[in-house]
Amino acid sequence: MTAQNTGLAAAAEKVKLIAAEHAAQADATRKLAPEVVEALRDAGFARHFVAAERGGAEGSFAELTEAVFTVGQGCASTAWCASLSALSSRFAGLLSREGQDEIWASGPDTFVVTGQPPMGKGTVVDGGHRLSGRWLYVSGVDFADWALLCGMVGEEGRFFAVPRKDFTVLETWDSVGMKATSSHSVVVDDVLVPSHLSFDRVDLLKGTSWSPVPSHNVPFQAVGGLTFVAPAVGAAMGALDACIAVLSGKKQSVMNAVDLVRASGQVESARLLVEQNAAVLDDREFTPAAMARNERNVAYVAEVLVDAVGGLVRAAGTSGLAEGGALQRFWRDVVSCSSHVALRYETASVRTYPASVLG
Numbered sequence: 001m002t003a004q005n006t007g008l009a010a011a012a013e014k015v016k017l018i019a020a021e022h023a024a025q026a027d028a029t030r031k032l033a034p035e036v037v038e039a040l041r042d043a044g045f046a047r048h049f050v051a052a053e054r055g056g057a058e059g060s061f062a063e064l065t066e067a068v069f070t071v072g073q074g075c076a077s078t079a080w081c082a083s084l085s086a087l088s089s090r091f092a093g094l095l096s097r098e099g100q101d102e103i104w105a106s107g108p109d110t111f112v113v114t115g116q117p118p119m120g121k122g123t124v125v126d127g128g129h130r131l132s133g134r135w136l137y138v139s140g141v142d143f144a145d146w147a148l149l150c151g152m153v154g155e156e157g158r159f160f161a162v163p164r165k166d167f168t169v170l171e172t173w174d175s176v177g178m179k180a181t182s183s184h185s186v187v188v189d190d191v192l193v194p195s196h197l198s199f200d201r202v203d204l205l206k207g208t209s210w211s212p213v214p215s216h217n218v219p220f221q222a223v224g225g226l227t228f229v230a231p232a233v234g235a236a237m238g239a240l241d242a243c244i245a246v247l248s249g250k251k252q253s254v255m256n257a258v259d260l261v262r263a264s265g266q267v268e269s270a271r272l273l274v275e276q277n278a279a280v281l282d283d284r285e286f287t288p289a290a291m292a293r294n295e296r297n298v299a300y301v302a303e304v305l306v307d308a309v310g311g312l313v314r315a316a317g318t319s320g321l322a323e324g325g326a327l328q329r330f331w332r333d334v335v336s337c338s339s340h341v342a343l344r345y346e347t348a349s350v351r352t353y354p355a356s357v358l359g
Contacts, residue, residue, distance in 0.1 A: 008059060011043035012067035015082070020074030026180035027077075027329055030173070036078055037143045043067075045082040047108035049090035049215045054100065055108040056089075058213055061281040065230050065274060072234015073241065076333035077180035079231035081140045087227045088112040088140075091148050093216035094209045095161060098196040103146055103161060112161075113144040115186055118201065120151030122158055128194040129153060131160050134170075135186045141169050142182035149188065150201055157201030160193040167191070177336025207286075214284065222286050224294030225342035226277050229301050232337035233274050236267045236305045239330035243312040246319045246327060259315035266308035270301040295348035302343035309334045 015036075019026075022033040032040075040046070048064050050056025064086050072079035092103050092112050104110055120133020135149050147162050170185040203209060207219040240263060247256060277294045280286075309331045313320050320327040341347055 008044055008048065008057070008063050008067045009070070012070040012082075015039045015043050015071050015078065016074035018074075019071060019078035023075040023078075023326070023329065024324060026075060030179045031142060031182060032078060032081065032180050036075070040078065040082055040085065041109050041111070043082075044109070046085045046089055046111050048086040049093060049213070050104065050108040051093070051100075051211065051213050054104050056104075057108075058215070061215070061226065061278040062275065065226065065278040068230040069234040069237060069271065072231045073238040075180075076231050076235035076238070076330065076337065077178050079234045080178060080181045080228075080337075083227050083231055084113065084139050085111055087223075088114040088148060090215055090218075091159070091204060092146070092161065093211050093213055094159070094199045094203050096196045096199070096210070099161060099199075102197065110145045111140065111143055112146045112148060113138050113140045115147060115149040118150040118152050118157045120149055120160075120188060122151045122153040122160065122193070122198075124153065125192070128192060128196075129158070129160065129198060130190055131162070131188050131193050132190050133188055136172070137183045138186045139181045139183040141184050141186055147186055149186065158198050159201060159204065161197040162188060162191060162193060175336050177332035177334070215281075218281055218284075219286055219291065222281055222291045222294060224277055224291065225298035225302075225340070225347075226274065226281070226294070228337060228340045228342050229274055229298040232302060232305050232334050232343075233267070233271050235330045235333045235337065236270065236308055239309045239312050239327055239334065240264055240267055242325070242327040242330060243316045243320060246316040246325070256315045256317075259311040263308040263311040263315070266304045266311075270304050270308070273297045273301050292348070298343050299345045299348045302338040302340075303345075305334050306338045 018039045019036050022036050026032050047056045048059040052058045068079050068083045071082050089112050115135030115138045119135045120131055122129035122131045131151055133151055145164055147167055148159050150157055150159050168187040172185045173183040205220045207217050209216040277297050280290050280294055313331050
């Protein structure tokens with residue numbers, strides 16, 4: 001029996017309100033306000049997949065997904081960081097017991113960020129590895145306590161847990177959407193990483209861990225982009241609300257109504273598909289067909305959401321493109337989200353229909 005993070009839903013509503021209040025500021029400064037970061041920590045996103053014995057929630061993927069939807073209605077960048085803080089802590093669950101002791105020495109609310117592509121190089125030394133490299137697009141790094149960074153050791157990939165004092169942040173994130181995700185570059189220069197603070201990349205891919213926590217033992221493919229698509233769904237829900245607010249009190253045309261109704265159906269269907277993905281993970285349905293469907297779902301959802309928010313902008317007209325308005329911000333955020341490699345048909349098709357099938 002695992003503990004459930006039953007308070008996350010209510011906490012997410014509070015985060016949504018605080019994030020929405022600071023969303024315009026975050027868009028302008030390209031940073032989440034300190035109040036928003038603390039709200040994320042207090043809500044329990046970082047502890048969501050941490051073991052109960054360490055004070056964590058051992059929560060479900062469904063709970064997290066719904067909470068990210070909620071936060072995304074207030075601010076997509078905040079939802080993105082909420083999602084990644086939870087999933088990065090899940091990755092940290094693959095560390096040895098000694099490694100987990102160090103990561104969560106101060107409690108389960110440690111903010112962990114991840115550089116998944118193997119952009120660094122590790123060299124074997126007595127007691128561990130020396131790590132160097134530069135990792136791009138490490139989201140949430142402005143307020144990270146630890147970074148999990150993947151590097152090559154010979155022909156094999158390994159993840160290394162590096163404390164904040166041992167890496168440098170280069171502010172390289174300049175996207176027109178998702179501005180406040182702090183998806184900057186991380187640089188590590190010849191840092192010693194003890195053996196207990198690293199694990200094989202294959203363990204993450206296969207979802208194999210000594211940990212008894214179910215969420216720590218999930219094949220990477222099964223997640224299928226859930227981390228990145230849930231914030232996009234929340235943002236599209238926010239865009240729908242923003243469009244309705246713009247249109248409220250205005251004389252409506254049939255064209256407005258058609259665009260609005262069509263977009264609402266697209267957003268709702270996208271939400272249902274993403275909820276289906278979360279159910280696969282919680283039900284541990286790790287069949288090739290289910291995992292391939294999860295990857296297909298997120299690629300399809302990303303495409304549909306871009307179309308939906310485009311329709312909402314069209315329905316709102318010029319009023320919806322006011323520079324300080326929420327609708328245009330959600331529009332940019334959804335388009336930016338959809339560009340992530342994990343949400344592309346190319347990524348899904350390679351594993352769904354390998355070269356041996358495609359010829």
